Amino acid sequence: MMKQLSSFLLLLALLHLCTRTSGQSSPSGASDVTSVLRKSGKFTTFIGLLKSTQMDEPINSQLQKTSSQGFTIFAPTDSAFSDLQTGTLNSFTDEQKVKLAQFHIIPTFLAISQFQTVSNPVRTEAGNDAVGFPLNVVSNGTQVNITTGLVNTTVDSTVYSDGQLAVYEVGDVLLSPGILGTGAPAPAPLPPKAKKASPPNSQAPSRSTTASVISSGATGLPHYAPMVASIGVAVLAALSLCL
Ligand SMILES: *[C@@H]1O[C@H](CO)[C@@H](O)[C@H](O)[C@H]1NC(C)=O
Ligand SMILES: *[C@@H]1O[C@H](CO)[C@@H](O)[C@H](O)[C@H]1NC(C)=O
Ligand SMILES: *[C@@H]1O[C@H](CO)[C@@H](O)[C@H](O)[C@H]1NC(C)=O
Numbered sequence: 001m002m003k004q005l006s007s008f009l010l011l012l013a014l015l016h017l018c019t020r021t022s023g024q025s026s027p028s029g030a031s032d033v034t035s036v037l038r039k040s041g042k043f044t045t046f047i048g049l050l051k052s053t054q055m056d057e058p059i060n061s062q063l064q065k066t067s068s069q070g071f072t073i074f075a076p077t078d079s080a081f082s083d084l085q086t087g088t089l090n091s092f093t094d095e096q097k098v099k100l101a102q103f104h105i106i107p108t109f110l111a112i113s114q115f116q117t118v119s120n121p122v123r124t125e126a127g128n129d130a131v132g133f134p135l136n137v138v139s140n141g142t143q144v145n146i147t148t149g150l151v152n153t154t155v156d157s158t159v160y161s162d163g164q165l166a167v168y169e170v171g172d173v174l175l176s177p178g179i180l181g182t183g184a185p186a187p188a189p190l191p192p193k194a195k196k197a198s199p200p201n202s203q204a205p206s207r208s209t210t211a212s213v214i215s216s217g218a219t220g221l222p223h224y225a226p227m228v229a230s231i232g233v234a235v236l237a238a239l240s241l242c243l
Contacts (some may be wrong), residue, residue, distance in 0.1 A: 002172055020204075027129065028140060031060070031063040031162060031164055031165050033050070033056055033059050033063075033071070033073065033165065033167070034047050034050065034051065034056050034058055036159065036160045036165065036167055037050075037075060037159070037167065040080050040159055040169075042077045042079075042169075043075050043076075043077060043078065043159075044072060044078050045076075045078050045081040045089070046075050046076055046077075046078075046081070046104075049097060049100065049101050052097065052102055053094075053098045053100075053101040054095050054096070055084075055101045055102065055105065055125070055129060059071055059105070063133055063164055063165055063224065068164065069107060069108045069109065069168070070108060070109025070163070070164040070166070071105060071106065071107060071108070071109065071117075071164075071165050072106040072108060072109060072110040072165075072166045072167075072168070072171045073105050073106070073107075073165070073166070073167045074104045074105075074106075074146065074155070074168055074174060075104070075105060075130075075159060075167055075169055075170065076104070076170050076171070076172060076173045076174070077169060077170075077171065078167075080170065080171055080172050080173050081173055083172065083173075084173055089237050091119070096179055096180075096181070099126050099133075099178060099179045100173075100175075100179050101125075102124060102125035102126035102127075103125070103126040103135065103148075103174055103176055103178075103179060104124070104127070104174055105123055105124060105125040106123070106124050106135075107123070107124075107125055109163065109164055109165065109166055110166055111161065111166065112139075112144065112155070112158060112161070112166075112168070113141070113195050114143050115137050115138075115139035115155075116139045116140070116141055117220070120135075120136040120137065120138075121133075121134040121135050122135045122136070122137055124156060126176075126179075129178060131177065131178070132176060132177050132178025132179075133176050133177075133178045133179075134147075134148060134149050134176065135148055135174065135176075145167075146170065146174065148174050148175065148176045149172055150174050150175045150176060150177065150180070151172050151173070151176075152172075153170050153171050153172035153174070154170070154171060155168045155169065155170060156168075156169045156170065156171050157169045
Protein backbone atom coordinates (compact mmCIF):
# COMPACT_ATOMS: atom_id res chain seq x y z
CA MET A 1 0.00 0.00 0.00
CA MET A 2 2.76 2.39 1.00
CA LYS A 3 4.57 1.63 -2.22
CA GLN A 4 1.50 2.27 -4.30
CA LEU A 5 0.97 5.53 -2.50
CA SER A 6 4.55 6.62 -3.02
CA SER A 7 4.39 5.80 -6.70
CA PHE A 8 1.19 7.82 -6.98
CA LEU A 9 2.86 10.70 -5.17
CA LEU A 10 5.83 10.45 -7.49
CA LEU A 11 3.53 10.69 -10.49
CA LEU A 12 1.82 13.75 -9.02
CA ALA A 13 5.15 15.31 -8.23
CA LEU A 14 6.44 14.79 -11.75
CA LEU A 15 3.29 16.23 -13.26
CA HIS A 16 3.59 19.21 -10.97
CA LEU A 17 7.22 19.65 -11.91
CA CYS A 18 6.63 19.47 -15.65
CA THR A 19 3.77 21.97 -15.62
CA ARG A 20 5.89 24.32 -13.59
CA THR A 21 8.97 24.13 -15.79
CA SER A 22 7.13 24.28 -19.11
CA GLY A 23 4.70 26.95 -17.95
CA GLN A 24 7.10 29.71 -17.08
CA SER A 25 10.34 30.99 -18.52
CA SER A 26 11.96 33.12 -15.89
CA PRO A 27 14.17 35.90 -17.24
CA SER A 28 17.84 35.08 -17.10
CA GLY A 29 19.40 37.14 -14.33
CA ALA A 30 21.90 38.64 -16.76
CA SER A 31 19.43 40.82 -18.64
CA ASP A 32 16.83 41.60 -16.01
CA VAL A 33 16.80 45.38 -15.80
CA THR A 34 15.70 45.75 -12.19
CA SER A 35 18.15 43.21 -10.82
CA VAL A 36 20.94 44.89 -12.78
CA LEU A 37 19.98 48.20 -11.15
CA ARG A 38 19.44 46.70 -7.72
CA LYS A 39 22.97 45.29 -7.66
CA SER A 40 24.61 48.70 -7.46
CA GLY A 41 22.33 49.83 -4.62
CA LYS A 42 21.95 53.48 -5.62
CA PHE A 43 18.98 53.42 -7.98
CA THR A 44 16.16 52.71 -5.52
CA THR A 45 13.96 55.61 -6.66
CA PHE A 46 14.48 54.82 -10.34
CA ILE A 47 13.63 51.13 -9.77
CA GLY A 48 10.46 52.25 -7.97
CA LEU A 49 9.59 54.48 -10.95
CA LEU A 50 10.13 51.65 -13.45
CA LYS A 51 8.00 49.28 -11.39
CA SER A 52 5.15 51.66 -10.57
CA THR A 53 4.89 52.65 -14.25
CA GLN A 54 5.25 48.97 -15.26
CA MET A 55 8.05 49.78 -17.69
CA ASP A 56 10.30 47.03 -16.35
CA GLU A 57 8.24 44.03 -17.53
CA PRO A 58 8.03 44.86 -21.26
CA ILE A 59 11.77 45.55 -21.26
CA ASN A 60 12.56 42.23 -19.62
CA SER A 61 10.29 40.30 -21.96
CA GLN A 62 11.72 42.07 -25.03
CA LEU A 63 15.23 41.20 -23.88
CA GLN A 64 14.25 37.52 -24.00
CA LYS A 65 13.65 37.77 -27.74
CA THR A 66 16.51 37.29 -30.16
CA SER A 67 14.84 39.79 -32.52
CA SER A 68 15.08 42.53 -29.89
CA GLN A 69 17.19 45.58 -30.73
CA GLY A 70 18.03 45.85 -27.07
CA PHE A 71 17.74 48.81 -24.75
CA THR A 72 19.83 51.66 -23.46
CA ILE A 73 18.82 53.09 -20.12
CA PHE A 74 19.99 56.29 -18.47
CA ALA A 75 19.62 55.63 -14.77
CA PRO A 76 19.59 58.63 -12.44
CA THR A 77 20.97 57.94 -8.98
CA ASP A 78 18.96 58.36 -5.80
CA SER A 79 20.88 61.57 -5.14
CA ALA A 80 19.88 62.84 -8.59
CA PHE A 81 16.24 62.35 -7.58
CA SER A 82 16.79 64.07 -4.24
CA ASP A 83 18.35 67.03 -6.11
CA LEU A 84 14.98 67.68 -7.72
CA GLN A 85 12.81 70.37 -6.22
CA THR A 86 11.09 68.93 -3.16
CA GLY A 87 7.90 67.09 -4.05
CA THR A 88 8.54 67.10 -7.82
CA LEU A 89 8.05 63.38 -8.29
CA ASN A 90 5.12 63.23 -5.88
CA SER A 91 3.37 66.04 -7.74
CA PHE A 92 3.54 64.11 -11.03
CA THR A 93 0.44 62.42 -12.37
CA ASP A 94 0.67 58.77 -13.34
CA GLU A 95 0.92 59.87 -16.97
CA GLN A 96 3.83 62.19 -16.21
CA LYS A 97 5.60 59.39 -14.36
CA VAL A 98 5.20 57.14 -17.38
CA LYS A 99 6.64 59.84 -19.66
CA LEU A 100 9.49 60.41 -17.22
CA ALA A 101 10.36 56.72 -17.15
CA GLN A 102 10.04 56.42 -20.95
CA PHE A 103 12.32 59.41 -21.52
CA HIS A 104 15.16 57.51 -19.80
CA ILE A 105 14.81 54.49 -22.09
CA ILE A 106 16.14 54.19 -25.65
CA PRO A 107 14.71 51.16 -27.49
CA THR A 108 18.10 50.25 -29.00
CA PHE A 109 21.31 48.99 -27.52
CA LEU A 110 23.99 51.70 -27.69
CA ALA A 111 27.55 50.96 -26.64
CA ILE A 112 29.29 53.97 -25.12
CA SER A 113 31.39 54.40 -28.29
CA GLN A 114 28.22 54.74 -30.38
CA PHE A 115 27.32 58.04 -28.67
CA GLN A 116 29.95 59.72 -30.86
CA THR A 117 27.95 58.98 -34.00
CA VAL A 118 24.37 58.81 -32.76
CA SER A 119 21.97 61.17 -34.55
CA ASN A 120 20.23 63.73 -32.36
CA PRO A 121 17.71 64.02 -30.94
CA VAL A 122 17.81 60.37 -29.92
CA ARG A 123 14.45 58.64 -30.05
CA THR A 124 13.34 57.42 -26.63
CA GLU A 125 10.34 55.38 -25.50
CA ALA A 126 8.62 58.74 -24.94
CA GLY A 127 8.57 59.18 -28.72
CA ASN A 128 10.13 61.20 -31.49
CA ASP A 129 8.78 64.60 -30.46
CA ALA A 130 11.83 66.92 -30.69
CA VAL A 131 10.02 69.75 -28.88
CA GLY A 132 8.56 67.87 -25.94
CA PHE A 133 11.16 65.14 -25.61
CA PRO A 134 14.52 66.22 -27.02
CA LEU A 135 17.34 63.96 -25.88
CA ASN A 136 20.68 65.08 -27.30
CA VAL A 137 23.77 63.04 -26.63
CA VAL A 138 27.24 64.32 -27.50
CA SER A 139 30.49 62.46 -26.89
CA ASN A 140 34.16 63.00 -27.63
CA GLY A 141 34.99 59.34 -27.07
CA THR A 142 35.48 59.46 -23.33
CA GLN A 143 33.06 62.06 -22.04
CA VAL A 144 29.34 61.79 -22.78
CA ASN A 145 27.15 64.88 -22.39
CA ILE A 146 23.37 64.82 -22.38
CA THR A 147 21.13 67.85 -22.90
CA THR A 148 17.34 67.90 -22.88
CA GLY A 149 16.63 71.62 -23.10
CA LEU A 150 15.97 71.64 -19.36
CA VAL A 151 18.86 69.60 -18.04
CA ASN A 152 22.56 69.32 -18.87
CA THR A 153 24.23 66.27 -17.44
CA THR A 154 26.85 63.63 -18.09
CA VAL A 155 27.14 59.87 -18.13
CA ASP A 156 29.06 59.12 -14.96
CA SER A 157 29.66 55.41 -15.42
CA THR A 158 28.60 52.27 -17.22
CA VAL A 159 26.52 50.22 -14.80
CA TYR A 160 25.96 47.32 -17.17
CA SER A 161 26.48 46.44 -20.82
CA ASP A 162 26.08 43.05 -22.48
CA GLY A 163 25.37 43.85 -26.14
CA GLN A 164 21.61 43.75 -25.50
CA LEU A 165 21.11 45.94 -22.46
CA ALA A 166 23.18 49.00 -21.59
CA VAL A 167 22.64 50.88 -18.34
CA TYR A 168 24.46 54.17 -17.78
CA GLU A 169 24.51 56.14 -14.57
CA VAL A 170 23.55 59.79 -14.99
CA GLY A 171 23.94 62.54 -12.42
CA ASP A 172 20.60 64.24 -13.04
CA VAL A 173 17.02 63.23 -13.65
CA LEU A 174 16.28 63.87 -17.32
CA LEU A 175 13.34 66.28 -17.33
CA SER A 176 11.92 67.63 -20.59
CA PRO A 177 9.20 70.12 -21.57
CA GLY A 178 6.92 67.22 -22.53
CA ILE A 179 7.21 65.68 -19.09
CA LEU A 180 6.53 68.90 -17.23
CA GLY A 181 3.70 69.82 -19.56
CA THR A 182 5.39 73.08 -20.61
CA GLY A 183 6.06 73.95 -24.24
CA ALA A 184 4.72 70.63 -25.48
CA PRO A 185 2.42 70.73 -28.53
CA ALA A 186 -0.58 69.69 -26.44
CA PRO A 187 0.24 70.91 -22.96
CA ALA A 188 -1.46 69.07 -20.16
CA PRO A 189 -2.40 71.32 -17.27
CA LEU A 190 -0.22 70.80 -14.23
CA PRO A 191 -2.58 69.25 -11.71
CA PRO A 192 -2.44 69.95 -7.99
CA LYS A 193 -0.59 67.49 -5.84
CA ALA A 194 -1.84 64.02 -6.61
CA LYS A 195 -0.20 61.76 -4.09
CA LYS A 196 -0.75 58.41 -5.63
CA ALA A 197 2.59 56.69 -5.59
CA SER A 198 1.60 53.10 -6.02
CA PRO A 199 3.83 50.75 -4.05
CA PRO A 200 6.15 48.55 -6.09
CA ASN A 201 4.58 45.14 -6.39
CA SER A 202 6.74 42.60 -4.67
CA GLN A 203 5.72 39.15 -5.72
CA ALA A 204 8.12 36.56 -4.44
CA PRO A 205 7.79 33.41 -6.52
CA SER A 206 6.32 30.59 -4.47
CA ARG A 207 8.67 27.77 -3.75
CA SER A 208 7.49 24.26 -4.40
CA THR A 209 8.31 21.24 -2.33
CA THR A 210 8.47 19.04 -5.39
CA ALA A 211 12.06 17.96 -4.89
CA SER A 212 11.53 16.65 -1.38
CA VAL A 213 8.40 14.74 -2.41
CA ILE A 214 10.35 13.02 -5.17
CA SER A 215 13.24 12.00 -2.97
CA SER A 216 11.01 10.62 -0.21
CA GLY A 217 9.09 8.67 -2.85
CA ALA A 218 12.31 7.34 -4.31
CA THR A 219 13.58 5.95 -1.00
CA GLY A 220 10.94 3.23 -1.21
CA LEU A 221 12.25 2.05 -4.57
CA PRO A 222 14.86 -0.72 -4.28
CA HIS A 223 12.81 -3.51 -2.64
CA TYR A 224 10.33 -4.81 -5.17
CA ALA A 225 11.02 -5.18 -8.84
CA PRO A 226 7.30 -4.90 -9.80
CA MET A 227 7.18 -1.65 -7.88
CA VAL A 228 10.12 -0.31 -9.84
CA ALA A 229 8.34 -1.24 -13.05
CA SER A 230 5.12 0.49 -12.05
CA ILE A 231 7.01 3.59 -11.05
CA GLY A 232 8.80 3.41 -14.36
CA VAL A 233 5.43 3.39 -16.12
CA ALA A 234 4.28 6.31 -14.02
CA VAL A 235 7.41 8.25 -14.92
CA LEU A 236 6.97 7.51 -18.61
CA ALA A 237 3.34 8.55 -18.44
CA ALA A 238 4.27 11.78 -16.71
CA LEU A 239 7.04 12.53 -19.18
CA SER A 240 4.82 11.86 -22.17
CA LEU A 241 2.40 14.42 -20.78
CA CYS A 242 5.23 16.94 -20.70
CA LEU A 243 5.93 16.59 -24.41
C1 LIG B 1 30.49 68.43 -22.12
O1 LIG B 1 30.06 69.56 -21.39
C2 LIG B 1 31.11 70.24 -20.75
C3 LIG B 1 30.50 71.35 -19.92
O2 LIG B 1 29.56 72.07 -20.63
C4 LIG B 1 32.06 70.77 -21.82
O3 LIG B 1 33.15 71.44 -21.23
C5 LIG B 1 32.59 69.61 -22.64
O4 LIG B 1 33.40 70.07 -23.70
C6 LIG B 1 31.46 68.81 -23.20
N1 LIG B 1 32.00 67.61 -23.82
C7 LIG B 1 31.60 67.19 -25.01
C8 LIG B 1 32.19 65.91 -25.48
O5 LIG B 1 30.75 67.78 -25.67
C1 LIG C 1 36.92 64.52 -23.85
O1 LIG C 1 36.60 65.61 -23.00
C2 LIG C 1 37.09 65.50 -21.68
C3 LIG C 1 36.58 66.69 -20.88
O2 LIG C 1 36.50 67.82 -21.66
C4 LIG C 1 38.63 65.43 -21.72
O3 LIG C 1 39.12 65.29 -20.41
C5 LIG C 1 39.03 64.25 -22.56
O4 LIG C 1 40.43 64.22 -22.69
C6 LIG C 1 38.41 64.33 -23.94
N1 LIG C 1 38.70 63.09 -24.66
C7 LIG C 1 39.07 63.10 -25.96
C8 LIG C 1 39.33 61.75 -26.54
O5 LIG C 1 39.16 64.10 -26.60
C1 LIG D 1 22.98 73.75 -20.75
O1 LIG D 1 24.09 74.06 -21.61
C2 LIG D 1 23.77 75.02 -22.59
C3 LIG D 1 24.96 75.14 -23.51
O2 LIG D 1 26.18 75.03 -22.82
C4 LIG D 1 23.42 76.36 -21.90
O3 LIG D 1 23.09 77.33 -22.87
C5 LIG D 1 22.23 76.10 -20.98
O4 LIG D 1 21.93 77.26 -20.26
C6 LIG D 1 22.49 74.98 -20.02
N1 LIG D 1 21.27 74.66 -19.33
C7 LIG D 1 21.22 74.37 -18.04
C8 LIG D 1 19.87 74.06 -17.48
O5 LIG D 1 22.22 74.37 -17.33
